Amino acid sequence: MKLIGMLDSPxxxxxxxxxxxxxxxFVHEPLSVFRTFSEFSEINPVVKAPTLVLDDGTVLMDSSLILDYLESLAPADKKLLPQQPATRARDLQLLGLALAACEKSVQIxxxxxLRxxxxxxxxxxxxxxxxxxxxYSSLEKQLTDNEPLSQASLTAAVAWSFSQFTVASVVKADAFPNLKRHAERLEEHPAFKRYPIE
Structure with a gap:
């Protein structure tokens, strides 16, 4: 598999x-939707990051759709979304908040x-x-101490780190101590260290 896109994208x-x-x-190809638009468009004419090229050449895009596919392939001990409906609903709620934070940070x-x-x-x-x-206020209240590693908790950490990297003047870290601790803890995980914000 090939993952196309820059790690400065949450x-x-x-x-x-x-x-x-x-x-x-997988192989990571750090192509930019801005600087390497033409090269990216040869892989995916829509030029949407992330793009995942499967081994059979199928091109998937949109992080949530890509992760839905990967979750369906994962063995039970590696799944990142809970299987029980109530627990899954709670994680999806957190995930929605984290993705909203990503989206609003990107818009700012x-x-x-660009304007x-x-x-x-x-x-x-x-x-x-x-x-x-x-x-972020909702995430601050709802994330527990030592939140287990899941799609919701990792996306919350990725979103927070991105916001601190790009819009820290809007999102004051001191106002969200729980989120700050959560992200700092997960940023020490080997998988996070292998794919840092660039």
Whole structure:
């Protein structure tokens, strides 16, 4: 398998870490949707990161869809989502919050980096920042100490690290001590260290 995309994307990084935890052999090709657009488009004309190319040439995209496929292949002892409905619903709730935090962080980054300064739309930035902080406030309350390693907990850590890397002026670390501890703990895991934010 080949994973296409840069590790500065939280979506690419969550797939890379998950592949590692699933024990799946893969090659990481760090192509950028910006700097290497043409090269990326030869693999996936939609140029969406992450892209996963399966051994038979099938091209999958969107981190949640890729991970759904990988979860279906994982043996019971390597699954990252709980099988019991109530526990799974709780993890999916956390996962939704973490993915919302990723999305809102990316929107803020794009607003500042891709739009000319004179065209920045402050009401939009305020709205997105509010949504981002609401997602993290919910995660802060719901994550337990020593949360087990799962798709929800790893995605929450990846999202937090991305936000601190890109929008730390919006997401003040001191306001979310539980999330900060959680991410710091998981960032010490070998799978996280093998696929750091670049």
């Amino acid at each position: 979506y690419v990084r969550r797939v890379a870490i998950s592949l590692d935890l699933y024990g799946v052999d 980054v794009y607003e500042h980096n 000319p300064a004179e065209k920045l739309h402050e009401p939009w930035l305020e709205r997105v920042s509010g949504q981002l902080l609401a997602a």
